[in-house]
Amino acid sequence: CASLMYHVVVMAVADLLETLEDILPSLQQDGITVWCMRRDSPRPGVHSLLDQMQKASREPVPAERRSVRCLRTPTLYIFTSGTTGLPKAAVITHLQALKAAGGFWVYGATGSDVIYTPLPLYHSAASLVGIGGTIELGATCVLKKKFSASQFWHDCRKHNVTIFQYIGELCRYLCNQPMVENEKDHRVHMGVGNGLRQDVWREFLRRFGDIRMCEIYGSTEGNLCFMNHIGKIGAVGRSNFFYKLIFKYDLVKYDLVREEPVRDHSGFCQHVQKGETGLLLSKICSQSPFFGYAGSKQLTEKKILRDVFVKGDAYFNTGDLMAEDEDDFICFRDRVGDTFRWKGENVATTEVTEILGLVDFIQEANVYGVQVPGNEGRAGMAAVIVRPECRFDGKKLFSHVLRELPSYARPLFIRLQESLEMTSTFKQQKFSLVESGFDPCSISEPLFFLDCTEKSYIPLTSSIYDSIVSGQKKLS
Numbered sequence: 167c168a169s170l171m172y173h174v175v176v177m178a179v180a181d182l183l184e185t186l187e188d189i190l191p192s193l194q195q196d197g198i199t200v201w202c203m204r205r206d207s208p209r210p211g212v213h214s215l216l217d218q219m220q221k222a223s224r225e226p227v228p229a230e231r232r233s234v235r236c237l238r239t240p241t242l243y244i245f246t247s248g249t250t251g252l253p254k255a256a257v258i259t260h261l262q263a264l265k266a267a268g269g270f271w272v273y274g275a276t277g278s279d280v281i282y283t284p285l286p287l288y289h290s291a292a293s294l295v296g297i298g299g300t301i302e303l304g305a306t307c308v309l310k311k312k313f314s315a316s317q318f319w320h321d322c323r324k325h326n327v328t329i330f331q332y333i334g335e336l337c338r339y340l341c342n343q344p345m346v347e348n349e350k351d352h353r354v355h356m357g358v359g360n361g362l363r364q365d366v367w368r369e370f371l372r373r374f375g376d377i378r379m380c381e382i383y384g385s386t387e388g389n390l391c392f393m394n395h396i397g398k399i400g401a402v403g404r405s406n407f408f409y410k411l412i413f414k415y416d417l418v419k420y421d422l423v424r425e426e427p428v429r430d431h432s433g434f435c436q437h438v439q440k441g442e443t444g445l446l447l448s449k450i451c452s453q454s455p456f457f458g459y460a461g462s463k464q465l466t467e468k469k470i471l472r473d474v475f476v477k478g479d480a481y482f483n484t485g486d487l488m489a490e491d492e493d494d495f496i497c498f499r500d501r502v503g504d505t506f507r508w509k510g511e512n513v514a515t516t517e518v519t520e521i522l523g524l525v526d527f528i529q530e531a532n533v534y535g536v537q538v539p540g541n542e543g544r545a546g547m548a549a550v551i552v553r554p555e556c557r558f559d560g561k562k563l564f565s566h567v568l569r570e571l572p573s574y575a576r577p578l579f580i581r582l583q584e585s586l587e588m589t590s591t592f593k594q595q596k597f598s599l600v601e602s603g604f605d606p607c608s609i610s611e612p613l614f615f616l617d618c619t620e621k622s623y624i625p626l627t628s629s630i631y632d633s634i635v636s637g638q639k640k641l642s
């Protein structure tokens with residue numbers, strides 16, 4: 167049996183090379199080659215790349231020198247963002263890379279477009295859809311080293327940008343910028359990304375003009391995607407007969423208490439009705455393969471549900487709760503683990519966040535559930551950033567949630583923060599917030615409690631906390 171020889175290479179941009187300083191000798195001793203994105207070598211043992219690229223032939227690489235001849239061969243690993251656990255190295259094949267590169271083209275982009283990518287390149291949105299899509303079109307790509315809300319529109323005007331990429335809360339950051347007179351003075355006609363909430367979507371269009379916002383739903387490792395071609399606010403895509411021939415997906419009932427799909431007496435999952443929220447599953451088959459994660463097979467197996475509708479079938483578990491309406495529009499509801507139960511009812515954090523965002527003094531909100539001794543489920547809590555020119559108004563917030571939310575969905579606790587913890591791809595982190603709970607003795611930031619007697623959110627003191635934990639104060 168012939169043995170396979172691998173040569174490990176470390177590629178570093180110039181300003182990150184110093185992070186390898188201490189381990190460079192050991193890397194060289196182990197035969198690991200280090201290359202730097204410069205035209206000259208900064209130190210012995212480090213090779214420069216840019217000068218070599220200039221010397222390279224412009225002719226295509228001969229076919230016999232290509233080591234990969236199968237589309238299902240892995241081409242790279244991309245680490246997941248880690249919003250539901252530790253990051254995992256998702257296996258990306260040539261097939262997945264080619265599919266992602268067609269994203270802009272599907273939305274009607276052409277080679278004459280100028281695409282602005284302010285996202286980290288280690289994320290699939292920027293690397294596969296952004297860079298790959300630009301190459302596929304033969305278009306122009308404008309890279310931003312780090313997203314800046316204050317410089318965003320200046321960059322768009324300077325470089326004649328026509329399409330920009332977004333993800334997570336990026337558009338909210340733009341809406342939170344102070345208003346200026348020339349906000350609609352730009353050539354941007356399309357935004358492509360995911361995670362755009364309805365309230366932000368409407369405000370973004372009002373502030374910055376008639377821009378076609380094209381939502382894409384999908385995960386780095388997932389085996390299906392949805393695309394919102396017509397810009398319907400709140401939808402991640404729309405299904406039809408032909409789409410369902412390619413992607414075999416289903417929405418099934420999900421038990422939030424047991425944190426698992428509901429199964430009938432035969433052990434099979436149950437479909438939800440039109441308009442009902444269910445767990446999105448995508449069938450694993452030849453048309454929609456799931457390549458899993460590098461490393462332990464247990465990581466891959468955890469994302470697979472088996473014997474879903476018949477014995478022997480297998481589905482990719484997206485971990486997302488979705489709903490499909492009578493017109494086949496598909497809407498994201500919440501992430502499994504974000505949605506929680508309180509007073510026997512399901513609370514979708516995404517919906518509560520949107521409602522809180524309508525309050526004039528709230529700039530951002532992150533909603534989650536916390537455990538309260540003696541109570542089943544988790545009580546609603548929200549980490550909130552107050553707008554710089556405003557102050558927290560407990561009575562106004564109380565009146566708003568009383569009017570807009572059912573009793574079980576009203577956040578019982580508010581935590582004021584100067585900034586919300588985010589992933590590098592602008593997704594809200596909840597883990598540390600959930601773990602820290604609502605104890606004012608262990609939290610230095612201001613805490614408030616929904617008090618129906620006072621008809622206001624009042625400061626959460628140690629005595630009030632003790633009365634809640636002891637069960638003396640009943641929670642609404």
